[in-house]
Amino acid sequence: MLEGILTTHDGQRWTDFPSIPDEKPVWDWLRSLEERFLVDAPYKFHTTRTANQFKEPKGQMDLFLQRPAAEASDTFWYKHVLVVGEQKKSYDTSRFKADFLQLTRYVRSVFADQPTRRFAHAFSLCGSKMELWVFDRSGAYSSGTFDIHDEPDKLARALVGYATMDDNMMGLDTFVERQDGHRYVTLDDASGKEARLRLDKAMVRQRAIVCRGTTCYETQNGHVAKFSWASDKRKLEVEQLRRAEAMGVEGVARVVAHRRITTIAEMREGLQFPAAHRFRGEDVQFGDPPTNTTSSKRKSSSDHTSDDASGSKRRRSASQKSKLATVLNDQLSIGNTKPSLYTPGEDLWENRIYSCLVVSPAGRVISEFRTIKELLEAERDAIKAHRSLYVKGKILHRDISSNNIIITNLETANGFKGMLIDLDLAKIRDSGPSGARHQTGTMQFMAVEVLRKTDHTYRHDLESFFYVLLWMCARQAWSNGFAGEEKPPKDSLLRKWEIGSFKDIVRIKAGDMTVDGLEHIMGEFPKVMDVVKPLCLKIRKILFPLDKDERMIFGTPDGDPAQLYSPIIAAFNEAISQL
Secondary structure: OHHHHOEEOOOOOEEEOOOOOHHHHHHHHHHHHHHHOOOOOEEEEOOOOOHHEEEEOOOOOOEEOOOOOOOOOOOHHHHOEEEEEEEOOOOHHHHHHHHHHHHHHHHHHHHHHHHOOOOOEEEEOOOOOOEEEEEEEOOOOOOOOOOOOEEEEEEEHHHHHHHHOOOHHOOOOOOOOOEEEEEEEEEOOOOOOOEEEEEEEEEEOOOOOOOOOOEEEEEOOOOOOEEEEEEOOOOOOHHHHHHHHHHOOOOEEEEEEEEEEEHHHOOOOOOOOOOOOOOOOOOEEEOOOOOOOOOOOOHHHHHHHOOOHHHHHHHOOOOOOOOOHHHHHHHHHOOOOOOOOOOOOOOOOOEEEEEEEEEEOOOOHHHHHHOOOHHHHHHHHHHHHHHHHHHHEEEOOOOOOOOEEEEEOOOOOOOEEEOOOOOOOOOOOOOOOOOOOOOOOOOHHHHHHHOOOOOOOOHHHHHHHHHHHHHHHHHHHHOOOOOOOOOOOOOOOHHHHHOOHHHHHHHHHHHHHHHHHHHHHHHOOOOHHHHHHHHHHHHHHHHHHHHOOOOOOOOOOOOHHHHHHHHOOOOOOOHHHHO
């Protein structure tokens, strides 16, 4: 294949490469190479003519590779995409950021519909300038730009590599075993013995690329299997949960089984990163949707996701590494690579540990509440669980969000109607900084002082619980059938909690926590949720008292944490009793 492709280069240029590299002539040229020299390759080039050809979300992708469909179709799914390509008529360095972000949007959609994918290949071809990219959960890095006429072997190796890579080199999920239409994982149970569990319905996943990539599935026996890429600077969630269980913590998930799968360091082994690309900007900005910290549960997408775009049934042991260096250096012939996304810190990229953790009991995320009573009881009991975790377990959760509070059954949850999950960002009390590079929390639920980069305390988590309650009433209730014939506000005030700079969000949230500000927020509740307003006002008064100059206090009071936990739980009890 490689030698055949290179025969179409005359020593100075690709003989059939169009003199005016518009999309159609370049597509025809690539298809010609494919038809002549890659006919036996398992993966083929595709393109789209309209944005409607891709499902969820729409998108017109210039070039991509996937297995050819059994039946020809003009409809494509991101769950099948293997390699993403972006093609432009000319090379313009001033357009780098815009072109890169376009490529990233497509890759993000690939990760969203292939949530357990380990990494994804992509490339840009602008005129005769090409750049080969790899995206993983710690960022993106590239070969650097090269001219395909001057370095034909790089283009040829890229084409052959993209068309023939095995699942491991392609970054697909090789951990989950597929058998008879079902998916299975083999993990280590509490006794250290291997346990084989069947995965069922997908529950939660994240849309971002650079993140923990948290993906949860229900299991056949009523547990929850969670795949995530945790920072190696933090204590692993399985360790925190085992500590919590040993310390007698109540209301927190119990470990059933666990296995470490791989790490970013293992996948990037052998690669050199001499420099980092810096996007200029003085402040961190968050757009729509937020992609740095916010996990997103997409209810309608479970039928369209895939853990393995190739549909392979091969199973690899947990000890088998994904040798990305082999892909880049041997298949694509990339020498010294350079990273493209950078978060300031000591290292050019953050090492993450990929693992699968199975916990019990299963439950529904709080955003799926069906009654007001269910919402309030779940949040109250989750606060009780937080208190137990903090007081008994000496562990601070630090990531209270609507995805991390679940509604549970009394029978399976030791009397709790709501529990806490996801201790990925949890921290032992009074321990030093973790060294992880990302601000902790989910943007719209982060406490004001946390946004100001103050040390995280239990009070900040209680503030996050309050924001979850407001979000459920002002935003989620409209989607959960509580609106009747009412129409939700066209532009919710809470949108400003997740878009913009940290500085802007701090200013807006602080203003929203005044009495008048909270009244405006509660004005967006459906009328049926008005019964929750007195509770919201009470919690606001507990969390944000006034100092001697009548300014709101956002800090954590000295003394026993019961001074905040007890009145907040009592306020919930009173509100529940009046329903």
